[in-house]
Amino acid sequence: MLIVDDSAVARALIARQIEPHVRFAVVGAVSHVDAALAFLATDRADIILLDVAMPGMDGITALPSLLAAGQGARIIIVSSSTPTGGAAAVQALAHGAADTLVKPRPQGLSEFSDALLHKLDALALRGERVMAAPSAPPPMIGKARPEIIAIGASTGGIHALAKLLAPLPSAMTVPIVVTQHLPASFMPFFAAQLTAMARRPCDVAEDRMRLRPGRIVIAPGDAHITFAELGDGGAAIRLRYDRASSGCLPSVDPMFASIAQIWGDRAWGIVLTGMGRDGMEGARAMKAAGATMIAQDRESSVVWGMPGAVVSHDLADLVLPPDTIGAMIASGAVA
Incomplete structure (x- = not known):
C-alpha cells in the first residue's frame, strides 16, 4: 500500500x-x-x-x-x-x-x-483487483415500472449511490428508500449529500413519516426502516430497533422484507457494494413476492460481499455497475 x-x-x-x-x-x-x-x-x-x-x-x-x-x-x-x-x-x-x-x-x-x-x-476480502469494464447500454426489464425502489449498501456505498442517482431525472416520482451502513451521527450530512447528488429532497426516516413521491428516505443510523399500509393506499415508515439476523443496525433485510409484504412485484430492490451478507435474506423475500432484484457487479464494488451473496444465491435478475443501473432507471424503464 x-x-x-x-x-x-x-x-x-x-x-x-x-x-x-x-x-x-x-x-x-x-x-x-x-x-x-x-x-x-x-x-x-x-x-x-x-x-x-x-x-x-x-x-x-x-x-x-x-x-x-x-x-x-x-x-x-x-x-x-x-x-x-x-x-x-x-x-x-x-x-x-x-x-x-x-x-x-x-x-x-x-x-x-x-x-x-x-x-x-x-x-x-475483495480478492484480486479487477478493472471496471466500460458501461454497456442500459438493459430493460420487461416488468411494469415499480412503485418503490429500495437500495441497500455498506462499504463503498456512498460513491456507488452517487453514480446510481446522478442519471435520474428530477421529475421521477418513484420514491427511493435507502439503508446504508453508517453511524447515526453521519446521517444529517449523508442526507444533504444525497439531496445534492440526486437533485431531489432526501429525509432521514422518522417513525410514522409518510412515504412521498419523488423523495429519498434514508434509514437512521440506529433503526431499521419498515413500512405500514395506510387506509388511503399510501404507506408510512415504522422504525424498528430489534436485532436483525445480519447483526447490522440499520439492516437491509427488514426493509426488503417489509417491502415484499406490501408492494410485492411492484417493487425493485438494489444491493450495492458492502461487506457481509446483509440484504440477502430480504432479497429472498422480495424475489418470492415477485419483486425485481438488481445487484452491483464485482468489478465496480469496493467489497463484493452483500451483492455477491445475492448473486451466489441466484436472487439477482440483473448484475450491473451503479451507473448502468441509474441509466436503466432514467431511460424509461422507470418513469
Whole structure:
C-alpha cells in the first residue's frame, strides 16, 4: 500500500502499524499528492492511505485523480479532518474513498491499529483487483415500472449511490428508500449529500413519516426502516430497533422484507457494494413476492460481499455497475 501524508512522523507511525502483519506491505510513502501521482505512474498499490490537509492539492480534491492513477486501488482517508459523523468524511466517501479513519493519537494508538487492520482486511476480502469494464447500454426489464425502489449498501456505498442517482431525472416520482451502513451521527450530512447528488429532497426516516413521491428516505443510523399500509393506499415508515439476523443496525433485510409484504412485484430492490451478507435474506423475500432484484457487479464494488451473496444465491435478475443501473432507471424503464 501507499501512504500519502505530509507529516514524516505520521507516515512512520502508520507504517509501523502495518509492517508486523505479513499479509500487508507498504510499497511507498510520500508527502503530497503530486508525489503520489508520480509513484502511481510507474508502480502499483492496491490500497492508498491518504491524508486530507496537505500542501498543494488536498486529499479530497485529489481523490478522482488518485482513483484514476491507481487503476483500481482503494483509498482510505486517514486524517484528523474527517472525524466520524463529520461532513468531510461523507464528502470523502461520496468522492470515491472506500473508508475513513481518524489519525492516531499517542494515547489511542492501539485502537487506531485495530481499526486500520479491520478496514484493510475488509478491502482485502475483495480478492484480486479487477478493472471496471466500460458501461454497456442500459438493459430493460420487461416488468411494469415499480412503485418503490429500495437500495441497500455498506462499504463503498456512498460513491456507488452517487453514480446510481446522478442519471435520474428530477421529475421521477418513484420514491427511493435507502439503508446504508453508517453511524447515526453521519446521517444529517449523508442526507444533504444525497439531496445534492440526486437533485431531489432526501429525509432521514422518522417513525410514522409518510412515504412521498419523488423523495429519498434514508434509514437512521440506529433503526431499521419498515413500512405500514395506510387506509388511503399510501404507506408510512415504522422504525424498528430489534436485532436483525445480519447483526447490522440499520439492516437491509427488514426493509426488503417489509417491502415484499406490501408492494410485492411492484417493487425493485438494489444491493450495492458492502461487506457481509446483509440484504440477502430480504432479497429472498422480495424475489418470492415477485419483486425485481438488481445487484452491483464485482468489478465496480469496493467489497463484493452483500451483492455477491445475492448473486451466489441466484436472487439477482440483473448484475450491473451503479451507473448502468441509474441509466436503466432514467431511460424509461422507470418513469
